[in-house]
Amino acid sequence: MVEFLNVIFSGISIGSVLLIAALGLAVVFGLMGVINMAHGELIMLGAYTTFVVQNVFKGLGSPLSETYIILAIPMAFLVTALVGLLLEKGVVRFLYGRPLETLLATWGVSLILQQFVRSVNWVLVIGITLFCLLFFGAWWVVSRRPDFDRIRNLFFTIMLPLSAAISAVVGVVLAQTYKLAVTQPWFGAQNVNVTAPKWLQGGLNIGDLRLPYTRLFIIFLTILCVAGIYYFFQRTAWGLRIRAVTQNRSMSSCLGIPTQKVDALTFALGSGLAGVAGCAISLLGSVGPNTGQNYIVDTFMVVVVGGVGKLVGSIVAALAIGTVSYIIGSNALAPLLSPIPPLADFFGFFATTSMAKVMVFALIIVFLQVRPAGLFPQKGRTVDA
């Protein structure tokens, strides 16, 4: 019985991490058909945001610093939503309807983001900010001229190198004058640690079963996110707009829905959810620039198994994958299988985290042969409509 409860709890626990990481992807991939390879890196950014918020709160002293997580969650959401918005406005927007290019471009962005957190320092930040101020400031001024379309190319050939050069010079001068104080990377290539606040350390003991508070917190956070998304999609005007655009883009625009705004908002929402996921996983262990890569495959599995465009599918898939991974990885079936030695040996062989992943992969491939459209495919008249 305890064994059974343990399996359930661990399954839910692993599943909730998978789900919270996959939610944003399900929103973007499922609803917009855009494959965002940088989703993992957005998760990573969320985790780093949590790290920064934690360090800022450390300066505030004991009772207050224990509450950092409460602020870190919305902060992580905002930061990654903003990055997602930039990504949509700057890259993805131009690639709608071209999945392969989107895949490549967002993969490129994911590499840039990884390198960014490794090498970000004051010089870089000041340089980029300066460049944006100069270039987009000039753009804003010039674009109000009536003959902007004519001088557009001229503007780019002059302003782009000019702003880049000015920012670069300022950066070099800063680096020369202040040396290490501004060139030292903020985070560097090594992992950083977020320590759970005191009230999340320890766990709940039920008989022999121990439920760590951090895990319970993540489960709670996941439920909150799912409920929030559900409410947003079903009950708000923007939610309805998103659902309409998802199903019939051109008709939605003919009805008066600003589809570009809807795209940007959806992408920002999905990215923001990645940030919340980052906040959650930062509680589970140290995070580094490559953390996102560990999650991107898992999250794709969840979305694909669940079926595109259905949140329920993602939920069930995450829980199922979580439970199966745990059962295989911890060899929980061993007592049941011991009467049949070959089977017991077989499962014993897969009873490590990485081998369990292999097994889960294989199972998913088999599953997709049977149900190519996932757990909850769209059905009925609505498919061909």
Add this chain to the structure above:
Amino acid sequence: MVSVNKAIAFQPISPREILLQVSGINVYYGESHILRNVDITISNGQMVCLIGRNGVGKTTLLKTIMGLLKSRTGTISFAGESITGKSPDRRAKMGIGYVPQGREIIPRLTVEENLLLGFEALPKGRKGNEKISEEIFELFPVLKTMLWRMGGDLSGGQQQQLAIARALMAKPRLLVLDEPTEGIQPSIILEIEAAVRRIVQTTGISVLLVEQHLHFVRQADRYYAMQKGGIVASGATSELSQDVIQKFLAV
């Protein structure tokens, strides 16, 4: 009532009254030239019918008016303002209600949600507190009984009524109907015709209709006949000759 509309149609069109003006548009699908120098004018309160055989470019013209397709040359103006470069959502907000061929009901939204989406064409978009007016249900009583059904589960005729109702929600100035009776049983066709007639009479909005059924065509004040992507004939529908009917209607 009908005679009142006719009277308006016969007056010379003064520029002030023009609601939609399409001038010299050329539209291509890739390299195939579909619309050739099309001109169309619709006045306030006028009902105009566009006729022509299958594949001549009627739907293409309506899509261009809606902004779903870009014309290579030519201009479109609506209510005195050029809309040539505007996106479909901006055009909808200016007061063009569109009922496309094939109806394009959003399948996995309820009938009620589909109707509420009609409010997106209000100048500031849907706020969320709008109520569906009773007039809509008086026009299409069948919708009231199935507000909670999925739009995609309705029959073709019900979907058509829903599409028209949806286009009317934000009280447009021009209603664009693309073959509203296509593939629909005769009794429902009569209902739809009656509804459109009532809309025109009670609200005075302009209508641009693509239609194959002669008796529906005759409800319009004017007709434009299309052939191979160009307008080849036009005039008052009361003067529709047997010759024109033979040539341009698939009946």
